[in-house]
Amino acid sequence: MSPGMSLACESNIQNESIESEFQKGVKHLCERGIKSVPSKYILPVLDQPNSGKGISSASNSDLKLPVIDFAKLQGSNRSHAVNSLRKACEEFGFFQLVNHDIPRDVIENTVDVSKRFFELPFEERSKYMSTDMNSAVRYGTSFNQNKDAVFCWRDFLKLSCHHLSDVLPLWPSSPMDLRQAVINYSNNTKFLYQMLTEAILESLGLVDTSNNKKENDELEEFKDGSQLIVINCYPACPEPDLTLGMPPHSDYGLLTLLLQDEVEGLQIQHEGRWVTVESLPDSLVVNIGDHLEIFSNGIYKSVLHRVLVNPSKSRISIASLHSLPFNNVVQPSPKLIDEDNPRHYKDTDFASFLDYNSSCEPKKKSFLESRKLT
Numbered sequence: 582m583s584p585g586m587s588l589a590c591e592s593n594i595q596n597e598s599i600e601s602e603f604q605k606g607v608k609h610l611c612e613r614g615i616k617s618v619p620s621k622y623i624l625p626v627l628d629q630p631n632s633g634k635g636i637s638s639a640s641n642s643d644l645k646l647p648v649i650d651f652a653k654l655q656g657s658n659r660s661h662a663v664n665s666l667r668k669a670c671e672e673f674g675f676f677q678l679v680n681h682d683i684p685r686d687v688i689e690n691t692v693d694v695s696k697r698f699f700e701l702p703f704e705e706r707s708k709y710m711s712t713d714m715n716s717a718v719r720y721g722t723s724f725n726q727n728k729d730a731v732f733c734w735r736d737f738l739k740l741s742c743h744h745l746s747d748v749l750p751l752w753p754s755s756p757m758d759l760r761q762a763v764i765n766y767s768n769n770t771k772f773l774y775q776m777l778t779e780a781i782l783e784s785l786g787l788v789d790t791s792n793n794k795k796e797n798d799e800l801e802e803f804k805d806g807s808q809l810i811v812i813n814c815y816p817a818c819p820e821p822d823l824t825l826g827m828p829p830h831s832d833y834g835l836l837t838l839l840l841q842d843e844v845e846g847l848q849i850q851h852e853g854r855w856v857t858v859e860s861l862p863d864s865l866v867v868n869i870g871d872h873l874e875i876f877s878n879g880i881y882k883s884v885l886h887r888v889l890v891n892p893s894k895s896r897i898s899i900a901s902l903h904s905l906p907f908n909n910v911v912q913p914s915p916k917l918i919d920e921d922n923p924r925h926y927k928d929t930d931f932a933s934f935l936d937y938n939s940s941c942e943p944k945k946k947s948f949l950e951s952r953k954l955t
């Protein structure tokens with residue numbers, strides 16, 4: 582072998598071992614004391630958070646997400662709250678949910694145990710690493726670490742909650758209280774999801790509320806859907822202007838309920854601007870996913886959002902993603918289609934979303950775009 586070839590081999594081996602280090606996640610990288618962002622995480626200038634690209638960042642005082650009071654949605658005279666919900670879903674695709682009734686200790690325990698999970702030694706966390714998108718438990722990094730050319734500044738733990746008795750033994754056994762804390766949290770968010778779904782169907786005019794009857798075939802199907810808990814960890818980043826915690830994306834399912842800690846970072850796209858979502862004490866952030874945009878035949882929008890990282894503080898968020906049962910077909914509600922409002926989307930299902938994700942680098946709303954009828 583010529584000396585030149587041997588050098589080329591060595592640098593390939595070096596590149597491969599650096600690549601495999603990145604696969605271990607951002608927390609692992611930070612624990613090794615980096616002072617700058619490695620090139621693997623540096624976005625092309627136009628995709629960097631402050632590049633503009635025709636979209637400016639609004640400050641918090643500028644614009645706020647609508648606030649929906651869950652207690653009022655549950656009351657007997659709820660038509661005003663249902664109207665506010667409809668407006669929030671039409672105009673923002675996102676809202677803050679207050680008075681949601683999840684006990685404070687359930688929330689605090691979930692955030693606390695999530696932080697402790699990410700503080701475990703890498704060897705313990707890595708037991709749950711899997712590149713299989715269908716795995717019931719998956720510890721990973723970036724957005725789609727099998728495909729992303731540039732990595733984002735996020736590690737995550739995904740826990741499928743469906744069917745709980747089958748998947749629970751697969752969830753991390755350490756920290757010892759993780760399973761119980763996440764079960765409590767997921768039961769609470771499932772209940773909220775079910776109540777919100779009922780109110781959302783009502784806001785679309787799809788539930789017969791006369792005589793206190795709540796009749797709707799879709800309601801039962803929605804209520805019994807799938808649930809995935811995603812715990813996101815965004816370590817403090819030495820150069821936050823060069824990278825993102827999550828790239829602009831929309832969520833695939835029906836509804837996402839998000840708990841963020843006190844560190845802000847989430848931004849949503851609204852009227853051509855990036856709007857920072859305030860961290861309101863005791864609230865949850867709720868957003869419409871692709872499936873609900875399809876089901877509502879485009880009346881409600883699944884909105885692009887992204888996550889900025891912080892120069893000094895690590896951030897935790899916990900997303901509860903709700904969708905239809907795995908094999909169900911998602912289609913625009915026939916009741917929302919008529920001559921004036923033709924069908925805007927093709928049928929889809931969760932499996933085709935996964936296929937799409939495994940076959941290409943997910944870019945922004947491309948899955949939803951692929952379901953649109955022209």
Ligand SMILES: O=C(O)CCC(=O)C(=O)O
Nearest residue numbers: 811813832847888898900
């Ligand atoms: O961390 C956040 O604030 C947002 C997380 C998110 O968008 C997601 O998990 O899909």
Ligand SMILES: [Fe+2]
Nearest residue numbers: 830831832886
């Ligand atoms: Fe999201």
